[in-house]
Amino acid sequence: MEFELNETQEMIRNTARQFAERTLAPAAAELDREHRFPRAALAEAAELGLLGINVPAEYGGVEAGAVAYSLAVTELARACAATTVALCVSNMVAEVVTAFGNSDQRSEHVEKLCSGDYVVGGFALSEAGAGSDPGGMATRARKTDKGWVIDGSKLWITSGTDAGLFVVWARTSDAPGTKGVSCFLVPGDAPGLTAGKPEEKLGQRGSPTTALEFSGVEVGDEALLGELERGFPIAMMALDGGRVGIASLALGVGLAASEFANRYATERKQFGRPIASFQALQWYMADSATELSAARLLALRAAWLKEQGKPFTREASMAKLFASERAFTACNRALQMLGGYGYTADFPIERYLRDVRVTMIYEGTSEIQRLVIGRDVVRQFGS
Ligand code: CAA
Secondary structure, X not given: OOOOOOHHHHHHHHHHHHHXXXXXXXXXXXXXXXXXXXXXXXXXXXXXOOOOOOOOHHHOOOOOOHHHXXXXXXXXXXXXXXXXXXXXXXXXXXXXXXXXXXXXXXXXHXXXXXXXXXXXXXXXXXXXXEOOOHXXXXXXXXXXXXXXXXXXXXXXXXOOOOOOEEEEEEEOOOOOXXXXXXXXXXXXXXXXXXXXXXXOOOOOOOOOEEEXXXXXXXXXXXXXXXXXXXXXXXHHHHHHHHHHHHHHHHHHHHHHHHHHHHHHHHHOEEOOEEHHHOHHHHHHHHHHHHHHHHHHHHHHHHHHHHHOOOOOHHHHHHHXXXXXXXXXXXXXXXXXXXXXXXXXXOOOHHHHHHHHHHHHOOOOOHHHHHHHHHHHHHHXXXX
16 A cells, blocks of 8 residues: 655645645635635636646646545645635536547547636536436426427536536436436537526635526537436436545645644643643644544545546545535634634634535535445445
């Protein structure tokens, strides 16, 4: 077993860290306050190769692998979770088109995703009545002579207002549940496609989350991604990788909060000595350090399995479940360590706490992760 990073992984992690410190961290509080989409920062991320981290070089990616991706996401999220989630979803879209697209689709779209020509990619699966159960979706794609016409509405779409390309799931037959679902590539400026007003959210406010309305959106036959009516497994496979990204993101926010609070505790004095010298605070610090280290190992193990082409569905869900819940606890402890100061917007901890909360919800709730893990455990024991 090897715990050392290779040269490429080290390089991507350092690139992400420097970009995060230089560009993301100074703007994060303002983005949050003003609910502003970080368009310029994402363009810079594209220039650095961070929109195609695990995408082959022949399609414009940097081909650094899934472990490097996890490391980079953690660094970025230490500075700004809102920018990082837009970047994660875009990487997920670039990977899904690379994995399931034909050669024309790859050449047409993947380079534009990696280069930032599409700004970012969007992932349009969920609907008002189909969140944890996307097989209940109602959006339809109807076959015509020229291609397909899509009608319906999606909800909770990251970068809904700004994405230049969406991967969209729609029913193409009356087959029930997950069976009659196909997957399409739809340009963000397609006539008939409109994004709703960004939701007012608790956190990650620089990342616009919107509804998408598809009203007679026409796409050609070439928009179908993968096989007809085999779209659902594409969504599931994409989400396996996506969950490693969200685990890595949650970890980054938890680390940022812990590091800030640990530094504060060594400087803040009460009863004539630094509060870090009290056992109560040391136990908070010890628990967060231990839990976040475990979260990091789970995320990297899932990423490594993915990189090796081995099954990693269970491990991705374990990483997301554990990292998001432990990172939330770490942020909450960090706030407690700062006391009243932590509760004000003068310090970044309240933002970290708000930002980390959604990692227990998007890309599958904690309950769904437990369901995925539990089903796999049952399968292993032969029932
Ligand atoms: N890999 C490959 N295929 C998979 C798979 C996986 N991990 N999981 C399921 N499948 C396949 C199954 O093999 C099955 O294939 P067949 O049609 O060949 O039989 C098909 O998909 C249906 O599988 P299930 O019967 O297991 O499906 P289900 O209805 O029971 O649902 C679920 C399973 C795990 C609960 C799934 O619905 C799920 O993950 N729900 C959560 C959805 C989610 O995470 N949404 C996030 C939205 S995106 C987002 O948040 C992005 C963002 O913007 C931040």
